[in-house]
Amino acid sequence: MIRLEHIGIAVRDAAAVASLYEQLLGHGPYKAETVEREGVRTHFIQAGTAKLELLEALGPDSPVAKYLERRGEGLHHLAFEVDDIHAEMQRLRDLGFTPLSDEPRPGADGKLIFFLHPKQTHGVLVEFCQSVDAGS
Amino acid sequence: MIRLEHIGIAVRDAAAVASLYEQLLGHGPYKAETVEREGVRTHFIQAGTAKLELLEALGPDSPVAKYLERRGEGLHHLAFEVDDIHAEMQRLRDLGFTPLSDEPRPGADGKLIFFLHPKQTHGVLVEFCQSVDAGS
Numbered sequence: 001m002i003r004l005e006h007i008g009i010a011v012r013d014a015a016a017v018a019s020l021y022e023q024l025l026g027h028g029p030y031k032a033e034t035v036e037r038e039g040v041r042t043h044f045i046q047a048g049t050a051k052l053e054l055l056e057a058l059g060p061d062s063p064v065a066k067y068l069e070r071r072g073e074g075l076h077h078l079a080f081e082v083d084d085i086h087a088e089m090q091r092l093r094d095l096g097f098t099p100l101s102d103e104p105r106p107g108a109d110g111k112l113i114f115f116l117h118p119k120q121t122h123g124v125l126v127e128f129c130q131s132v133d134a135g136s
Numbered sequence: 137m138i139r140l141e142h143i144g145i146a147v148r149d150a151a152a153v154a155s156l157y158e159q160l161l162g163h164g165p166y167k168a169e170t171v172e173r174e175g176v177r178t179h180f181i182q183a184g185t186a187k188l189e190l191l192e193a194l195g196p197d198s199p200v201a202k203y204l205e206r207r208g209e210g211l212h213h214l215a216f217e218v219d220d221i222h223a224e225m226q227r228l229r230d231l232g233f234t235p236l237s238d239e240p241r242p243g244a245d246g247k248l249i250f251f252l253h254p255k256q257t258h259g260v261l262v263e264f265c266q267s268v269d270a271g272s
Contacts, residue, residue, distance in 0.1 A: 003183060004143075004183040007214065009260060011258060012258075020257060020258055023228075023231050025216070047139060049140045049186045052214075074254065074260055075143075075210075075211035075259075075260055080161070122145075122152065122156055123145075124145060124209075
């Protein structure tokens with residue numbers, strides 16, 4: 001069963017946005033994590049059903065930095081959790097989708113992830129993820 | 137307890153996007169509803185934890201039509217469900233936020249809703265909602 005796991009939000013200053021969600025939801029992030037490979041510093045906020053993932057660029061070449069330049073702060077992607085990410089990648093390829101990586105790769109929060117480009121999904125960057133490391 | 141209830145997605149052609157999510161999630165919308173006052177036709181898709189709400193403009197003056205013109209199809213808003221929407225509105229006013237309406241008003245899905253403008257929330261249009269009509 002595929003389920004919405006988190007919503008990624010591009011931010012310029014995670015501390016300021018964390019403080020905003022503390023006002024809105026009554027609590028701030030429960031963890032922060034840097035993912036060098038993706039060029040991001042993430043902060044996770046529990047939102048009752050799914051999570052919010054604040055995405056801060058690690059440098060000017062980060063995809064998030066480019067996104068912020070183009071679109072400003074705001075909603076960045078949807079992430080759906082699946083039970084078998086390799087099978088899911090194959091299933092989507094069979095349907096004609098072209099994932100943005102050849103294989104699932106390690107993302108934040110102890111997960112394997114891959115993305116579909118917004119051009120294939122009516123404007124929404126879509127991530128698929130599978131938890132592989134409960135200890136993270 | 138405040139919880140993420142749905143994610144609004146601005147779309148040009150709900151049928152095409154419904155068919156996309158049928159491929160991604162294995163099922164399409166479970167209901168459609170027109171909200172004249174907001175100028176939108178909505179389609180709701182269950183995504184396991186929270187819902188996706190596809191937003192189609194009813195006409196060129198709809199806020200969603202203007203959004204599509206400016207930003208194209210894509211993620212549009214986050215909606216958080218609260219137990220007492222009037223108390224929530226007052227709580228946010230006391231914190232210095234200015235909701236986009238004077239009072240909560242009827243939205244889709246048997247709910248009372250109000251919004252905070254993205255200028256107040258680091259680029260994310262934020263809806264608060266409370267279920268008031270289980271029969272819808």
